[in-house]
Amino acid sequence: MFLEKNASQDMENPEPLEEAPWKVRIDKIRERSPANLENILSYWSDPNKSRIYQIVDAVKKPENQKEIEHIKETLKVTINTNLEAFLAISRDEKIRTLAELPDRCNVFKYRKESEARLNIQPEGNEKDPELVYGALTHNTRLDDQCGGAPIYGDTIFILKTENIENRTTFTLGDSSGVKGPNEIVTWDYVAPLKFIRDHFPRLQDMYVEAQIAGGVRLDDIEEIKIKIYSTERREEIENDPDFNSFKTKHPEIRISFIEIKNNSQNTKL
Numbered sequence: 247m248f249l250e251k252n253a254s255q256d257m258e259n260p261e262p263l264e265e266a267p268w269k270v271r272i273d274k275i276r277e278r279s280p281a282n283l284e285n286i287l288s289y290w291s292d293p294n295k296s297r298i299y300q301i302v303d304a305v306k307k308p309e310n311q312k313e314i315e316h317i318k319e320t321l322k323v324t325i326n327t328n329l330e331a332f333l334a335i336s337r338d339e340k341i342r343t344l345a346e347l348p349d350r351c352n353v354f355k356y357r358k359e360s361e362a363r364l365n366i367q368p369e370g371n372e373k374d375p376e377l378v379y380g381a382l383t384h385n386t387r388l389d390d391q392c393g394g395a396p397i398y399g400d401t402i403f404i405l406k407t408e409n410i411e412n413r414t415t416f417t418l419g420d421s422s423g424v425k426g427p428n429e430i431v432t433w434d435y436v437a438p439l440k441f442i443r444d445h446f447p448r449l450q451d452m453y454v455e456a457q458i459a460g461g462v463r464l465d466d467i468e469e470i471k472i473k474i475y476s477t478e479r480r481e482e483i484e485n486d487p488d489f490n491s492f493k494t495k496h497p498e499i500r501i502s503f504i505e506i507k508n509n510s511q512n513t514k515l
Contacts, residue, residue, distance in 0.1 A: 267374040268413060268459035271366055272432065275415055279435040285428045286418055286439065290449075298446050305438050317384045318437035323405045323414060323456045324389075325380040326398040332470065333488040341403065341462040343376035360421045364430050366457055375461040380405065382416060382440050382454035391504050393471070395453045400473035405458075409466045413459040418443065419452040430457075464496060473504040480505070 275282075291301045304310055325341065335341055361367035361377065368374045380403075381394025393402035416436040417424045424430070431439070436454065443449045474480050480503055483489055493501065 266460060267369055272413055272415065272459060275366070275427075275430055276432040276434075278428070279431040282428050282431050283435045283438060286431075287442070289429075290418075290442070298442075298448055301442050301446065304445070305441065310441065314437045314441045317440050318434075320384040321433070321437065321440070322383045322389075322407060323380045323410060323458070324383050324393040324395075325378070325403040325405070325462070326393040326395045327401050327403065328399040329401050329472065329483065331399070332401045332403075332472070333486065333492070335464065335492070337488070339464055341378055343378055343461070356422045360424060361457075363426055364415075364417070364421060364424060364457075365427045366415060366430070366459070368459065374459075378458040378462045380456040380458060382436060382456055384440060386444070391471075391473075395455075402471040402473075403462075403467050404469040404471070405462065405466050406468045410458055410462075415457045415459075417455050417457070418449075419455065421455050421457065464499070467499055469500045469502070471502050471504055473506060475506045477505075 287302050287305060290297045305314070327341075331342070357377075357379075358367065366377065368376055370376050383389035383394045393404075411433040415430050415432055416439065417430050418439045421430075439454050443452060443454055472483065474483070483503075
């Protein structure tokens with residue numbers, strides 16, 4: 247009877263699941279995010295540093311507050327990459343991190359250094375895998391057709407917000423240039439950074455970088471867009487065995503082509 251009683255108690259009061267290591271880090275950043283946002287805006291508004299002194303005032307204007315709220319409602323994280331990386335995920339069932347690439351080069355080293363400065367460095371194991379990097383977008387035509395960081399490639403993974411919003415942090419610009427942990431925010435505080443990036447020309451060569459903890463798997467992907475420059479290239483992709491294997495195995499992920507012809511862009515399924 248003693249054993250049966252304890253077994254019943256265990257069923258009614260199961261031990262709590264072990265908390266993901268990245269959650270502790272994200273929660274700490276979330277607590278600091280209001281102050282961190284003020285710090286970032288103040289930094290870019292300091293006339294003594296030749297920054298853009300109108301930024302804080304612009305963010306506080308009522309008409310701009312409405313736009314910032316709209317941006318917040320339509321935020322998406324995208325990952326710009328090349329077609330080869332897209333075809334690789336049909337085999338890997340996930341997006342590879344820099345640590346998993348065959349030639350990790352110096353970029354991985356710089357990433358680890360910036361992660362340490364920002365206090366977001368993962369353990370690099372199954373429970374706490376290496377970060378995946380993306381960029382922030384919202385529903386503008388440019389973002390829709392180019393992704394958040396087009397410099398990294400013409401294949402765009404659009405991620406499901408509900409899957410990643412609680413495990414993603416953001417910096418204004420590439421995090422390799424960020425100096426410390428007071429320059430990073432979580433999802434609820436990032437919309438003003440996207441607003442100033444889009445509206446101030448001196449910031450438009452930057453992007454709002456996303457650092458995604460916990461890895462990115464196929465069920466985190468909402469849509470894939472592939473930018474092409476000729477009909478022949480589209481046909482080549484559509485005849486690729488890996489491409490067709492992916493479409494067959496994952497019909498739930500929408501794939502579209504963005505055709506670039508005569509300086510115009512058209513999205514076609």
